Amino acid sequence: MGRIINLDHIAKIEGHAALYIKVDKGEVKDVKMKVTEGARFFEGIVLDNEPESVPDIVSRICGFCSQIHQITGLKAIERALGIEVSDYVWNLREIIVLASVIQSHALHLLFFVLPDYFGFESAIAMAKKQPDYIKKALEIKMLSDNICRTIGGRAIHTLTPRVGGMSRFPTRKEAKHLISSLEKARETAIWMAELFDSLNYPNFARDRLYLALHDGKSYPFLRGNVVSSEGQSFEVHEYEDYISEALVRDSTAKKAFFRQKPYMVGALARLTINRDKISKEAKALLSQLKHTIPSDSPYMNNVAQAVENVHLIDKCIELLEQVDGREEEIKKPERREGRGIAITEAPRGVLIHDYAINGRRVERARIITPTVQNLHSLELDIKAYLPEILHMKEEKIKLELEKMIRAYDPCISCSAHFLKLVWQ
Amino acid sequence: MKRLKLAVFSLTSCDGCQVVLLQAFKQLLQLERYIEISHFPLLKDKNKRGPFDISIVEGSVVNKRDIKKIKQIRKKSKILIALGTCATHGGVQAVKNFMPQDKVVHAVYPPGFIKDATEVSGIGRHVKVDYEIWGCPPVAEDIVKLLKKLMVGQKPKNINEEPVCVECRALGHECLLEKGILCLGPITHKGCNAICISAGRGCYGCRGFLNEGNVKQLLKKLTEMGYSIGQIEDILSVYMSNSKKVKRVIEYGENY
Numbered sequence: 001m002g003r004i005i006n007l008d009h010i011a012k013i014e015g016h017a018a019l020y021i022k023v024d025k026g027e028v029k030d031v032k033m034k035v036t037e038g039a040r041f042f043e044g045i046v047l048d049n050e051p052e053s054v055p056d057i058v059s060r061i062c063g064f065c066s067q068i069h070q071i072t073g074l075k076a077i078e079r080a081l082g083i084e085v086s087d088y089v090w091n092l093r094e095i096i097v098l099a100s101v102i103q104s105h106a107l108h109l110l111f112f113v114l115p116d117y118f119g120f121e122s123a124i125a126m127a128k129k130q131p132d133y134i135k136k137a138l139e140i141k142m143l144s145d146n147i148c149r150t151i152g153g154r155a156i157h158t159l160t161p162r163v164g165g166m167s168r169f170p171t172r173k174e175a176k177h178l179i180s181s182l183e184k185a186r187e188t189a190i191w192m193a194e195l196f197d198s199l200n201y202p203n204f205a206r207d208r209l210y211l212a213l214h215d216g217k218s219y220p221f222l223r224g225n226v227v228s229s230e231g232q233s234f235e236v237h238e239y240e241d242y243i244s245e246a247l248v249r250d251s252t253a254k255k256a257f258f259r260q261k262p263y264m265v266g267a268l269a270r271l272t273i274n275r276d277k278i279s280k281e282a283k284a285l286l287s288q289l290k291h292t293i294p295s296d297s298p299y300m301n302n303v304a305q306a307v308e309n310v311h312l313i314d315k316c317i318e319l320l321e322q323v324d325g326r327e328e329e330i331k332k333p334e335r336r337e338g339r340g341i342a343i344t345e346a347p348r349g350v351l352i353h354d355y356a357i358n359g360r361r362v363e364r365a366r367i368i369t370p371t372v373q374n375l376h377s378l379e380l381d382i383k384a385y386l387p388e389i390l391h392m393k394e395e396k397i398k399l400e401l402e403k404m405i406r407a408y409d410p411c412i413s414c415s416a417h418f419l420k421l422v423w424q
Numbered sequence: 425m426k427r428l429k430l431a432v433f434s435l436t437s438c439d440g441c442q443v444v445l446l447q448a449f450k451q452l453l454q455l456e457r458y459i460e461i462s463h464f465p466l467l468k469d470k471n472k473r474g475p476f477d478i479s480i481v482e483g484s485v486v487n488k489r490d491i492k493k494i495k496q497i498r499k500k501s502k503i504l505i506a507l508g509t510c511a512t513h514g515g516v517q518a519v520k521n522f523m524p525q526d527k528v529v530h531a532v533y534p535p536g537f538i539k540d541a542t543e544v545s546g547i548g549r550h551v552k553v554d555y556e557i558w559g560c561p562p563v564a565e566d567i568v569k570l571l572k573k574l575m576v577g578q579k580p581k582n583i584n585e586e587p588v589c590v591e592c593r594a595l596g597h598e599c600l601l602e603k604g605i606l607c608l609g610p611i612t613h614k615g616c617n618a619i620c621i622s623a624g625r626g627c628y629g630c631r632g633f634l635n636e637g638n639v640k641q642l643l644k645k646l647t648e649m650g651y652s653i654g655q656i657e658d659i660l661s662v663y664m665s666n667s668k669k670v671k672r673v674i675e676y677g678e679n680y
Contacts, residue, residue, distance in 0.1 A: 038489070039487075039541065040486065041532050044523070044529060045528060048523070049658055053628075053662060056628060056662070061438060063438040064439060107446060124461055153622065155561075156443055157630075159620055162625065168622075
C-alpha cells in the first residue's frame with residue numbers, strides 16, 4: 001500500500017517549510033522539501049535603488065543572520081564601485097560577523113536541537129527542568145548581542161557598517177570590556193561543545209561533497225576561494241561556472257548544484273575543509289571529542305557548530321585586541337557603475353551576493369543562500385535514511401526526520417518555514 | 425488567577441522579530457505564572473490551536489494565504505499585537521508595491537511561477553489591530569512592558585507618537601540635518617532612543633512613518649541641502665512606501 005508522509009509545518013526551524021514524502025510498497029519514491037514562506041523578491045526590490053541603500057535592505061533577508069547578509073552586500077557593492085576600505089575596517093566588520101555566527105549557532109543548538117535529544121517539547125519546557133542549560137547558553141547569546149551592539153550599533157540589523165567604511169568606531173575601552181566577557185564565555189563554549197559531543201546521534205552517514213571558503217592561512221568567513229572536499233576550487237568571479245540553481249515546483253526556494261552535484265555547506269563543511277586553521281584551544285577540544293570530524297554524518301553539523309564557537313571566541317578576542325580607538329573617514333566611490341561579487345561564510349555556509357550597477361542604480365542582483373545550497377543534500381539524506389526508520393511509529397518517524405532537518409539548521413527566510421504528518 | 429494564553433505567529437518576514445522575542449526569553453519565562461506560551465512554532469513542537477488571550481503577529485501580508493491566516497488569527501484572539509514594521513507597515517518588501525510588478529517578480533522567478541502574490545501590507549489593512557510595536561527590529565523591552573500591562577488588565581495608550589528628534593535632543597546629539605546629513609528622524613516614530621544617530625548615521629525610518637510628521641517641510645530642507653528628489657525617494661521608499669503622505673511624494677516628486 002502506498003502512503004504519503006506530509007510534514008506541512010516543521011517546527012523549531014527558522015521559517016515556514018514543509019516536507020513531502022511518497023512511499024510505495026516499502027520503497028521511498030519521492031522526497032521533496034518545500035519552502036512555503038511567502039516570496040519577498042529581494043533580488044527584485046533592490047533594483048533601481050542607489051547601491052548605498054542595498055546593505056540595509058538585504059540585511060532584512062534574515063533576522064538570524066542579518067549581519068552576514070549586510071556585510072556580504074557591502075563587500076559586493078564596494079567591489080562594484082571600486083572602493084577599498086582599510087584592513088582595520090574589515091577587522092571591525094569581521095568581529096560583527098563572527099559574533100553573529102556565535103549567536104546563530106547558540107540559538108540553533110540551544111533552542112532547536114537540544115530539546116529533541118533531552119526529550120523535551122521545547123526549550124521552554126526544558127527551562128523548567130534543566131534551568132542551568134538554558135542559563136548558560138543564554139550567556140553566550142547575550143555576549144554576542146553585546147558585541148554586535150558595541151561594534152555594530154544594534155544587535156540585529158546592525159547600523160555602523162556602511163558602503164565605504166564604518167559610521168562609528170569602537171573605543172579601546174569598549175573593546176577591552178568585550179574581551180574580558182569573551183574570556184569568561186570560553187569555558188561555557190567548551191562546556192557546550194562537550195555537551196553536544198555527549199549526545200547520542202542517529203547512526204546514519206552518507207558520502208557527501210562539502211564546499212567552504214579556504215585561503216590556506218586562516219579559518220575564513222570573509223575572504224578566500226571556494227574549495228570542495230574533493231579538492232576542486234574556484235575563484236569568486238568564476239562562481240557561475242561552478243554553481244547552478246534550479247527552480248522547485250510549489251516552492252519559493254531554488255535548489256543549487258556544484259557542477260551538477262548536490263553538496264553541503266555550513267559549520268561541518270568549514271571544519272572539514274579548514275580544521276587545521278582553528279584556534280589552539282578549539283583544536284585541543286576537537287581532538288578529545290568522542291565524535292570525529294571530518295564525518296559523513298549530517299548530525300555532526302551540531303558538533304561542528306559547537307566546536308566553531310570555541311574557535312570564534314578566540315578569534316574575536318584576537319581581532320578585538322587590535323582595536324586601538326582610531327577613527328577613519330567613509331571612502332567615496334571611484335565610479336558609479338560596475339559589477340561586484342562577494343562570497344562569504346554565513347553561519348549556515350557559503351553565501352553569494354552579486355550586483356551590477358549602472359548609472360547610480362542597481363541594475364541586476366543575484367543572491368544564493370546557504371539553505372538553497374543545502375536543500376538537495378538534505379533531501380538525499382532523508383531519502384537514504386527513511387528505509388531505516390519506516391518500521392517505526394508515526395510520531396517517531398516525524399521526530400527522526402525533524403532531527404535530521406534541524407541538524408542542517410535550515411534558514412527558510414533566507415531561502416525565500418516546517419512538519420505535519422499525513423498518512424494516506 | 426487564570427494564566428493568559430499567549431500565541432506568537434509569523435507571516436512573511438525575516439523572523440528577526442522572533443529573535444528579539446528570544447532576547448527577552450528570560451523575562452518571558454519570569455512571566456510564566458501569569459502567561460502561558462501556548463503557540464510559538466519557532467520554539468515549540470506542540471502548539472495549541474487557540475483561542476488565545478493575546479496573539480503577537482510578526483511579518484507582513486504578501487499573498488492570499490497570509491490574508492487567510494491573519495483573518496483566522498484575529499477570530500481566535502482577544503488581543504492582537506502587530507510586532508515589528510512588517511506587521512505594522514508592510515516592511516522593506518512593501519517597496520514592491522511601487523515598482524513595475526513584472527520587473528520585481530521576474531528578477532527572481534520565471535513568469536507564472538508565483539500565482540497568489542498580493543499587494544504587500546501590514547496586518548492592519550485586513551484585520552483590527554489592538555496594539556502596534558514598531559521597529560525593524562523592535563525593542564525587546566517594549567514587548568515585555570506591553571505584556572506586563574496587559575497582564576494586569578491595563579489598556580495602555582501608545583506613548584511613542586512623537587518623532588525620533590525628541591529622543592535625539594535629549595541625548596544631546598548635534599542635529600544631523602544641520603550638518604548636511606540625510607536623516608528621517610523628524611518623520612519617524614520615536615522609541616529606539618535615536619539608535620541610528622548614536623551609531624553615527626542618519627535615521628532611515630525603520631519604525632515607520634509618524635502621522636504627525638511633516639514630510640513637506642523635510643522634503644524642502646533636504647532639497648535645499650542638495651539631495652535630489654530621486655535620492656530622497658529612495659530612502660523614503662525603503663520603510664515608508666505604505667504611508668499615503670509618503671506615497672504622494674514618491675508619485676509626484678517635486679510637484680508634491
